[in-house]
Amino acid sequence: MPKHITYAVWRGLFAVLIAISLLTNPLQAQSLVSTTSTDRETAVPDLPDPLTEDTANALISRLSDSEVRALLLDQLNAQATNPDDDTDEIEDFIYHLTSGAFAQITIALQRLPLLVTEQARAFSTFGNFVGTNGLLAIAGYFLMVLLGAFAIEFAFRRLIRGWLVLPPRRADSQSMREAIVPLAKRLTSEIVSVAVFMFAAAQITRLAVPAYYHPFFMLVGPWLIGLPRMSAAVARFFMAPNAPDYRIVSATDTTARAMVFHMFWLGMVIGIGQVIVPFNVANGVPVGETRIGAWVNFAVHLYVALLFWRYWSESIDMMRGGYNDLSPAEDWIARAYPYFGIGVALATWWIVNIVVSYENFALLEGIPQYKTLALLTFAPAMDTAIRGLVRHLAPPMTGEGPVAERAYVSTRRSYVRIGRVLVFGIVLMAVASFWDMSPTTLANAGVGERFAANLMEFLLIIAIGYLVYEVVSLIINRKLAAEMTASGYDPNAEEMGGGDGGGAGGSRLSTVLPLILGVSQAAIIVLFLLLGLSNAGVDTTPLLAGAGIVGLAIGFGAQKLVTDVVSGIFFLIDDAFRTGEYVAVDSTMGTVEKISIRSMQLRHHRGPVHTLPYGEIPKITNYSRDWVIMKLRFTVPFGTDPNKVKKIFKTIGAEMMEDPLFQDDFLQPFKSQGVLEFDDVGIVMRGKFMAKPGTQFTIRKELLTRVNKQFEENGIDFARREVRVAIPGLDDHDKLDEADKAAIAAAATEAAQEMVEAAPGAGKPGD
Known part of the structure; x- marks a missing residue:
């Protein structure tokens, strides 16, 4: 028997025993309610371990009434003093999210007067420890180390000066590689130069500086010299302040130089915070005494927020990336970017206060808040880089014409969206790594391991589903565009309907692909949503059962819909029509403009659109399949020589077969069919030609023009009705x-x- 069921059974037995004892002795009821000293002194028996049916029976057989009451009270008190753990976790999290974080700000404000006095005390303690001569010695050693390290770095820079200078870039160059490679070389050279400086400074310190000064030198060098220079080097990589042709981020020269300047001083402020806190601890000022770390953290985040405020329009231009073909959503994101930057600065500052309220200072040792700020600050550069890479790495446009152009633009946007999703996922993973976020750490923080794991799995599945959605859409759209371009079909062209009907249509694949795309997109959405919900702990069985019931309802109550769908499938299998073809269904005629799983839409050449369910189509007549024969009638007066007219027709047909504008459209040349009949006006002559569907009307116009011209030159008139x-x-x-x-x-x-x-x-x- 399961353990929790056993506990419930024995609690029920205890309750029954107590009820019997209360009924047999009312005084015991009074004693139970009042909890007399005698009951409180009764020893609470221990539950046997393991608690089985036999051990429980043995326990009950030897317990007295007072022991039963004591055991029951002990169980009730245990439940009363152990509230729901989840409720405690939620309440505790809400406290740290609001009041706890605000309390840290209040404490920092209250200890602000101590900041000056305690910092002065730390400096005084350090000065008293080393003495005046020691301070002079430190200054001398520090100057010696700087000069020596800079000399070694200067020599190293002379060796690699070719990588530090950007070569002139051709004005007509559009290659992303030509911009990235020199910038990457310069960035690598600057980072290696800083590393050489730090290594040289460390070696000089180890050899020439007394050992008890080493900790101070090893602390100041990386944070106050290395970090600011590294920050400026990364900013120069993206901004290229003195080489606008290489600039990755869209910005003016003034803005680019300002960003490099501010990145340097942001690194300096962060470095000061990382130096001053351990310096104070070493000189008798505890970490939380003055809260100087909180004030430095506030200064950094305020600095970033003020940068977005000062360069508001410039940050919007950075996010736009210099592109004029942005979609409305992309333009809205660009306009919202300054708000996002300020929000990130404030949010990370508040998160630090939350972490401090938990007293989890170890989490802040890796300065995750500054790494997060730096990563999100360069979001415009990453977005611009994505669009630049897509511009140069996307496949070239296939074919010519408006269809190919639209397909090319759509393909580029799909690549950009896929790149953004990948970068967004990388950024999220990096931020999670900065803050040591994983199911285990979230569980240790009180969030709950199961909830954290389910949430991460859900987000991962949805992200993968979106990528699959975009990739499938991209592949099908590219194939559709290629098919439409190869067939010359443009659904938006004015003459695709042939003017009078009978225009050329697309290929069979281009007709079916839109249906495949819609079905695939719907299947991907449903599949990955169900997978995500299932992994998040949501029972999807009722959803599937509901879908089955809906399917049965459709099967029994919408038989006509099922008939339409099945009929449409067989029409498509038989290749009875294609998008763009001119067909007739009984007395309804028009160009196939759109098809769905239930119906087709025909647009008449005069404009009206007819929607026909597949189940109501008895027969389809297709006027645009493979080839078209057009026959033309010409009536000449009685007495005209038919052989002369035949020669004119033959000459015109030969000339048009040699014309580059029409020779590819003919399947058979224009030729005479002789005398068709005599009417009351004159002699009826007929000619015909075979052409590709959709081209016959352009050919007919040219033929009529040429026939009229040849008749005039040969003195032949058209017969007139009298x-x-x-x-x-x-x-x-x-x-x-x-x-x-x-x-x-x-x-x-x-x-x-x-x-x-x-x-x-x-x-x-x-x-």
């Missing part, structure tokens, strides 16, 4: 008055109208 009205008995037609002419004109108009109405195809839409 209406003759015979009026019996009207022999003297030269003496008609105006009334007779009006009557004849009315009769002729009526006759012409009757002929038009009787003509084949009269009155049909689109004629």
